[in-house]
Amino acid sequence: MNIGEAAKASGVSAKMIRYYEQTGLIPEAGRTAAGYRTYTTTEVQMLRFVRRARDLGFAVERIAELLALWRDRSRHSADVKHLALAQVEGLRRRIREMEDMVATLEHLAHGCNGDHRPDCPILADLEGETSVVLPHGPTGTGFGRH
Amino acid sequence: MNIGEAAKASGVSAKMIRYYEQTGLIPEAGRTAAGYRTYTTTEVQMLRFVRRARDLGFAVERIAELLALWRDRSRHSADVKHLALAQVEGLRRRIREMEDMVATLEHLAHGCNGDHRPDCPILADLEGETSVVLPHGPTGTGFGRH
């Protein structure tokens, strides 16, 4: 299977397959006499693994760790779980940050008439030194506050 | 006021002030005879505006629009409000995507023993073609789910 077919079968673009190979995330593919990369179904499976992990928001660096565990048949599932939960933590932190932004923006937008007049508390907040930074309140799971 | 003081007063690093000037987000600063950039309190206020908008997650491109409205004394507050609510939309969409990831990861992690044994449904999911993609519900607001 050449790189185009592997791309279609795995959902990873040919460009990215070469990039992953170049950066060492995946091993170098075999080559035909003409220099074309060839892929086995096992390698396509690995590419799908990478794709799926990306879809779950894992950084490529973490995916390298996941792949190492995947290949290690004497791995401890605790290590895998730890990576997954660390990822959850990171996602939740970013979600919280964005929720704070949403809360602030909605608060400001609520006070804005949204008509033809120029007066606008949103701009007033942005320009002033007394900004309304809404903290994220006691909502949520209470996880990972630090 | 030179760039270092302006940076301290606005919360925008000197590096970023030069970058914003170079990319046209902010106008070119005045210069001393020796070539040092100088900043007035008005310009520092503009930098604070930019800083605050970044804190609310606005892309620099949007901030350019916000600054244009800020400067336009015959603006319509509706335009400002529209930008703010569009930003809320964008944030909510990204939050929803990440919440989907969290839900999937937690689902998978929940099924993982997390002990010394190698068996792990997380890896099984990543490698398989039958992935458990938890969808976010029927296109609601994405609220009230976790």
Add this chain to the structure above:
DNA sequence: CCTTGACCTTCCCATGATTGGAAGGCCTAT
């Protein structure tokens, strides 16, 4: 007056993941 240290200037490079394109080689079907 000269040195020192803290500032400033421009220029280049790196990040992370991804995409785009150019120039050239290969393969297959007509």
Add this chain to the structure above:
DNA sequence: ATAGGCCTTCCAATCATGGGAAGGTCAAGG
């Protein structure tokens, strides 16, 4: 044999930010 669709490598751009080098400037103190 030629067309077109693949493939190869290399180079550049994205977005916002930081790091650092090489060199000029300024203020304080000896």
